[in-house]
Amino acid sequence: MSAASRILATSGQEIRIARRNRWALLSTLLLTLFALSLALFAAGQAGQVKADTLTLTAASLATLSVYLIPLIALLVSYDAFAGEVERGTLALTLATPLGRGEMFAGKFLGQAAVVGLAILIAFASAATVVAATGGLTAAGAIAWLRLGLTSLVLGGVFVGLGLAISAATPRTGTAAAFAVGLWLVFVVLYDIALLGAVIAAGESTFTTHVFPWLVLANPADSFRLYNLVSLDTAPVAGIDGLARTLPIPPAATLVPLFLWVTAALAAGIALVRRLTP
Amino acid sequence: MNAVLHAEDLTIRFGGFTALDGLTLSVAAGEKLALLGHNGAGKSTFFRAVLGFLSPASGKVTVAGRMPGSSTARRAVSYLPESVAFHRALTGLEILTHFARLKGEPVAAVMPLLERVGVAHAARRPVGTWSKGMRQRLGLAQALLGTPSLLLLDEPTSGLDPVSRGEFYALIDTVAARGAAVVLSSHGLEEVESRTDRVAILSRGHLVAEGTLPELADRAALKAQIRVTARPDDADTLHARIGGTRINGASVELSCDVPGKFDLLRRLANEEGVHDIDLQLPGLDDVYRHYSHLEDRT
Numbered sequence: 077m078s079a080a081s082r083i084l085a086t087s088g089q090e091i092r093i094a095r096r097n098r099w100a101l102l103s104t105l106l107l108t109l110f111a112l113s114l115a116l117f118a119a120g121q122a123g124q125v126k127a128d129t130l131t132l133t134a135a136s137l138a139t140l141s142v143y144l145i146p147l148i149a150l151l152v153s154y155d156a157f158a159g160e161v162e163r164g165t166l167a168l169t170l171a172t173p174l175g176r177g178e179m180f181a182g183k184f185l186g187q188a189a190v191v192g193l194a195i196l197i198a199f200a201s202a203a204t205v206v207a208a209t210g211g212l213t214a215a216g217a218i219a220w221l222r223l224g225l226t227s228l229v230l231g232g233v234f235v236g237l238g239l240a241i242s243a244a245t246p247r248t249g250t251a252a253a254f255a256v257g258l259w260l261v262f263v264v265l266y267d268i269a270l271l272g273a274v275i276a277a278g279e280s281t282f283t284t285h286v287f288p289w290l291v292l293a294n295p296a297d298s299f300r301l302y303n304l305v306s307l308d309t310a311p312v313a314g315i316d317g318l319a320r321t322l323p324i325p326p327a328a329t330l331v332p333l334f335l336w337v338t339a340a341l342a343a344g345i346a347l348v349r350r351l352t353p
Numbered sequence: 354m355n356a357v358l359h360a361e362d363l364t365i366r367f368g369g370f371t372a373l374d375g376l377t378l379s380v381a382a383g384e385k386l387a388l389l390g391h392n393g394a395g396k397s398t399f400f401r402a403v404l405g406f407l408s409p410a411s412g413k414v415t416v417a418g419r420m421p422g423s424s425t426a427r428r429a430v431s432y433l434p435e436s437v438a439f440h441r442a443l444t445g446l447e448i449l450t451h452f453a454r455l456k457g458e459p460v461a462a463v464m465p466l467l468e469r470v471g472v473a474h475a476a477r478r479p480v481g482t483w484s485k486g487m488r489q490r491l492g493l494a495q496a497l498l499g500t501p502s503l504l505l506l507d508e509p510t511s512g513l514d515p516v517s518r519g520e521f522y523a524l525i526d527t528v529a530a531r532g533a534a535v536v537l538s539s540h541g542l543e544e545v546e547s548r549t550d551r552v553a554i555l556s557r558g559h560l561v562a563e564g565t566l567p568e569l570a571d572r573a574a575l576k577a578q579i580r581v582t583a584r585p586d587d588a589d590t591l592h593a594r595i596g597g598t599r600i601n602g603a604s605v606e607l608s609c610d611v612p613g614k615f616d617l618l619r620r621l622a623n624e625e626g627v628h629d630i631d632l633q634l635p636g637l638d639d640v641y642r643h644y645s646h647l648e649d650r651t
């Protein structure tokens with residue numbers, strides 16, 4: 077049998093596991109509920125701001141996704157290798173013809189598909205609500221497409237990081253703790269620390285030359301900035317004010333996101349190769 | 354010899370600790386070998402080295418003539434780890450189907466195999482609801498997938514009731530009869546008596562004995578124990594006449610070579626003041642204990 081069929085078998089097993097994992101189900105439900113309420117909120121605001129409902133929802137969804145998508149991705153992935161080490165199935169699996177790289181690829185693809193499905197369900201239901209209230213525009217549809225596709229990449233970054241954590245720690249509990257820590261750092265603490273630094277630095281070279289790059293270096297910020305930069309009619313606040321004063325073209329804000337996917341996958345594969353079952 | 358598994362002067366170290374020390378062992382096609390030893394004797398380490406998970410500090414292992422962990426070796430080997438717990442949420446059918454796909458075996462072979470190990474009735478239930486014995490049978494089914502030429506079973510019968518053990522060894526026999534080499538580890542000789550062709554005993558990483566069970570028993574040359582109980586008040590005089598060790602006031606214990614036991618019994622039976630005689634022949638556990646403690650004495 078070929079490597080492709082072994083990878084597919086591994087992906088299928090991961091999807092089966094996620095389907096029975098109440099965290100995956102619960103977080104998909106949560107994301108959908110949030111997306112729906114944002115859509116309804118934006119529909120209520122229609123006419124008061126110059127942006128259309130669909131664009132407005134895309135902007136608020138971009139901010140929400142930064143919190144929830146990494147969380148879902150980490151919840152789905154942190155147990156992938158640590159759990160197998162703990163249960164003793166890793167030795168069994170690696171005794172079969174399945175290669176370590178193949179195992180990683182299979183798990184990544186399966187879990188990315190689970191996160192992608194959550195995104196699809198949530199965003200599609202929100203878009204349907206907006207379209208039903210008559211807010212469908214061409215610009216808005218493009219904004220949604222951008223949001224959906226970059227959300228998949230964001231999910232990919234954090235599935236990759238979650239798998240890397242899982243391969244680096246032999247205990248499920250430790251892996252879970254690291255996953256929560258990683259989420260806090262990337263999604264919450266990083267931005268707070270940077271805002272604090274900017275306030276302290278005031279009008280200096282740090283604020284104008286260093287700060288924008290530091291913001292972009294975070295995959296979550298890169299995702300959000302890209303989506304907000306592209307929506308010039310959407311209101312922005314806080315660290316996202318940077319979206320209006322970026323020193324680089326809008327598309328370039330995506331570069332860090334893709335670099336992070338590559339780095340997360342490379343780190344994950346290297347760690348899996350080092351695993352001793 | 355047509356060795357499916359061959360280890361030569363194999364040494365495995367974890368930091369400063371030597372888990373396996375200069376192990377040389379061969380297993381031929383169709384042969385069943387029992388690997389015995391205490392916890393920490395090196396049995397699991399040996400399996401993991403044969404699977405290519407550990408790299409030897411010196412010496413080497415070959416599986417089907419190839420390096421452990423190479424794709425030829427992986428295709429040849431089937432492995433059942435000591436304590437395997439499959440994902441609780443998956444059903445037995447899903448788990449075995451998955452392994453069939455990984456090993457490139459037809460999925461149609463899965464259900465018959467589940468029937469063969471006797472868990473087909475629970476195939477569509479999550480294994481979290483299965484009993485320990487049933488899960489062990491699922492693990493065995495996984496190891497029997499396809500036509501492995503080397504079966505590595507790490508304490509496969511722990512958690513099985515005696516009837517299940519019998520069925521288990523019957524399954525192993527059919528696989529060996531098909532030409533597979535089987536290596537299984539166990540805690541005691543009694544369990545593997547007449548189940549395997551050869552026995553190898555590990556102690557603290559050393560191979561201390563290897564051969565068939567009768568060979569090992571002969572080589573150990575263990576003594577038979579004879580306990581003579583004296584009539585009341587005759588113990589001291591009896592002890593003075595026949596020697597041996599005094600036990601709990603009324604008894605004397607003697608030991609002798611197994612072939613010479615009858616002559617001694619006849620002599621003792623004619624002694625004055627003898628109330629009763631007990632004979633204890635060395636059992637398999639004594640043979641096992643003899644070899645696994647050799648290391649401690651030297």
